[in-house]
Amino acid sequence: MPSRPGKSEHNGLLDDTSKAIIEQLQQDGRRAYGAIGKAVGLSEAAVRQRVQKLIDNGIIQIVAVTDPTEVGFARQAMIGIRATGDLEPISDALAEMDEVDYVVITAGSFDLIVEVVCESDEHLLEVLSKRIRSIPGVTSTESFVYLRLRKQTYSWGVR
Structure with missing residues (x-):
């Protein structure tokens, strides 16, 4: 099982912009990257790249939650x-x-x-x-x- 980065290794990924992206996705995990970009002041491509880094580093998951x-x-x-x-x-x-x-x-x-x-x-x-x-x-x-x-x-x- 691959080891997950410790909290100190995440600090570089969790600046205020990344936190704002996470909050946008918590409100709606299907929100378009373009809409997130407008809300946080980044391009759609920059949001896509940040979200992928957050996923790759085990900080977030984007899944459908069911009952x-x-x-x-x-x-x-x-x-x-x-x-x-x-x-x-x-x-x-x-x-x-x-x-x-x-x-x-x-x-x-x-x-x-x-x-x-x-x-x-x-x-x-x-x-x-x-x-x-x-x-x-x-x-x-x-x-x-x-x-x-x-x-x-x-x-x-x-x-």
Whole structure:
């Protein structure tokens, strides 16, 4: 897996103009580069080049965000995981699973937290029992099954 640049390596990419481009894309990920250029004072070509650099450096992704229940995934859950030993190989194994869309190493009562999207309760049980709990180092899990999604946003701006 290629390493991602650290924060200090991103500083050159995140000047005020790049931050303004990011804010424009957070408002509408399909906004035309020409329109973004007018808003931030750059040419369409310059915006295109900056956006590509931001994507290439892992600072932004441009994707369609769906409601999982509307595209065939009836069950979502957050799973708190307690583990022993090095957490990096465990987080790598979790990140490789198609059903896992979020992995974070945490401080607190859980060592890792993952979000999973599954087709059914049976699918969730299989992912949890046969795959997550079988990862070496995983000692216990606690599941938080989603009943209703009330808010999900990705437009927190930039600093």
